[in-house]
Amino acid sequence: MTEKKFPFHDHPLAYEKLDRFSCILCKKKGGFGYFCDKCYFWGHKECIKRSLLHPSPCKHSLKIYTLEALGYAGDHCHFCRDYxxxxxxxxxxxxxxxDLKCLKDPPPSSIYHPKNHMHMLTLLPRVVTFTCNACSVEGKRNPYVCLECNLMFHKDCIYLPRVISINCHDHRISRIFHLGLGDWKCGICRQKISCSHGAFTCLRCPSLAFHLKCAMKDDVWDGKEFEAEPKEELEDELEDDSEKEIEDDSSEEEIEEP
Structure with missing residues (x-):
């Protein structure tokens, strides 16, 4: 019987039909697949081809282990955090x-979301500590990185709202990646905001800023996102005010005429 070596398994595998073992990937019994007579690994040919013979998120070959065989690796999936x-x-x-779920439906290797960032963001599949440039919260794995701007994000933070309205401030606020120098404190929790991290700011109240997490609490934000930047809206309002001033001046001139 011809055996074949695969990068995902330490032993050679033989292609044969077996009915008594379950496929390690789809968990179904029976059919043709690859079998290891040393550790009793067995998987359907199509399941292996679909899940293990294409590039993984980290671009390297993945190997199959049990918790007992590789205890140092931890007991969680580093993508979905399930046990x-x-x-x-x-x-x-x-x-x-x-885990099997993430192997079958892996995270995207890159994300382009120009609404929130102008460049392509690339997945760095590593157990690495970083501070998210959007929410300022520490992450411990798999950041999405902008190689041009040297920024790192949690995956969920890529889709954070850009412009929102909150119930504790009269104006709309917009999200920025860093505040700049200053002694910044959140307008909600009154705690310090790092000048190098992201926050919500108000164009009309330049000394005011909010933590992203504070501004997006259920009892503060109604969940609605606005498309227009506050700056654009402010410019429109200024134009409207200018037009009103012109109209008022014209009206006064008309009244003064004999």
């Missing part, structure tokens, strides 16, 4: 785990 209950997939180079 690893069965066999899992591990990259020895990046030291990251993936």
């Amino acid at each position: 690893l209950l069965d066999d899992f997939f591990h990259c020895l180079i990046c030291n990251i785990n993936m």
Whole structure:
């Protein structure tokens, strides 16, 4: 029987039909697949081709392990954070785990969301500590990185709202990536905001800023996002005011005429 070596398994695998083992990927029994007579690994050919023979999120070959065999890797998937209950997939180079769910539906390797950032953001699939440039909260794995701007984001923070209205301030506020130098304090919790991190600011009240998490609380924000920047709206209002002044001046001139 011909055996074949694959990068995801330590032993050669034989292609044969078996009915007594469940596929390690789809969990169904029976059919043709690859079998290891040393550790009793078995997987359908199509399942292996679909899930294990294409590039992983980290671009390296993943290997299949059990928690007992690779205890140092931790007991969570490094993408969805679910507990690893069965066999899992591990990259020895990046030291990251993936469960079956994330292997079948991996996170995107890059995200382009020009509404919030002008450049392509690239996934860095590593267990690495970073501070998100959007929410200012520390992350511990898999940031999305802008290589041109040297920024890092949680995946969810890429889609944060840009312009919102909150119930504790009269004007709309917009999100920026960093506040700049100053002694900044959140207008809601009154705690310090790092000048190098993201926040919501008010164009009309330049000394006011808000933590993203504070401004987006359920009891502060109604969940609605606005398309227009406050700056654009302010310019429109200034134009309207100018037009009103012109109209008022014209009216006064008409009244003064004999």
